[in-house]
Amino acid sequence: MTANLSHFAINADDVYESKTFYEKVLGWRFSAWGPPGFFKIHTGSDGEPGVDGALQQRRELVDGRPTLGLECTFAVDDVDATALSVRDAGGTILMERFTIAGVGHLIFFADPAGNPIGAMQYDDQAG
The missing domain is CATH 3.10.180.10 (2,3-Dihydroxybiphenyl 1,2-Dioxygenase, domain 1)
Known part of the structure; x- marks a missing residue:
């Protein structure tokens, strides 16, 4: 099976500042989900929902290296x-x-x- 991109995450030091930024710049909508400061990202319309996304507190997937850029997950x-x-x-x-x-x-x-x-x-x- 070929794996398709199914989810992306943006890691941020200030989640709320980033949320406001992406709302203004890309027109994304957000909904709170899971732990405090974690948001689902809605990148498209109901008819064309786009790829699922998340905005979350920055973390380290590799010890000692904060995750920068998009974090991609494949199905x-x-x-x-x-x-x-x-x-x-x-x-x-x-x-x-x-x-x-x-x-x-x-x-x-x-x-x-x-x-x-x-x-x-x-x-x-x-x-």
């Missing part, structure tokens, strides 16, 4: 098989399988160039 059929493929192809697992209730199973890995990438096995029955 996969089997996150465990993807983790094996990452290791076999010379990548590194940054975050082992993590389940988000009602969403699915997520890993983060680094490609050989050190870029952090997410892989999500969507499963609305995940608990």
Whole structure:
């Protein structure tokens, strides 16, 4: 299966300042979801919703290196098989399988160039 981009995240030191910025510059809409200071990003209209996004407090997927730029997650059929493929192809697992209730199973890995990438096995029955 070819994995399609399914989600992106923007990490910010001041989430509320960034929210205002993207509302003004790109016309995005935001809705609070999950922990305080975490927002779902709505990049399109109801008819053309675009790619799901999140605005969240800056974090470090790679120890000692704050995440800059967009954090991309790709939809996969089997996150465990993807983790094996990452290791076999010379990548590194940054975050082992993590389940988000009602969403699915997520890993983060680094490609050989050190870029952090997410892989999500969507499963609305995940608990």
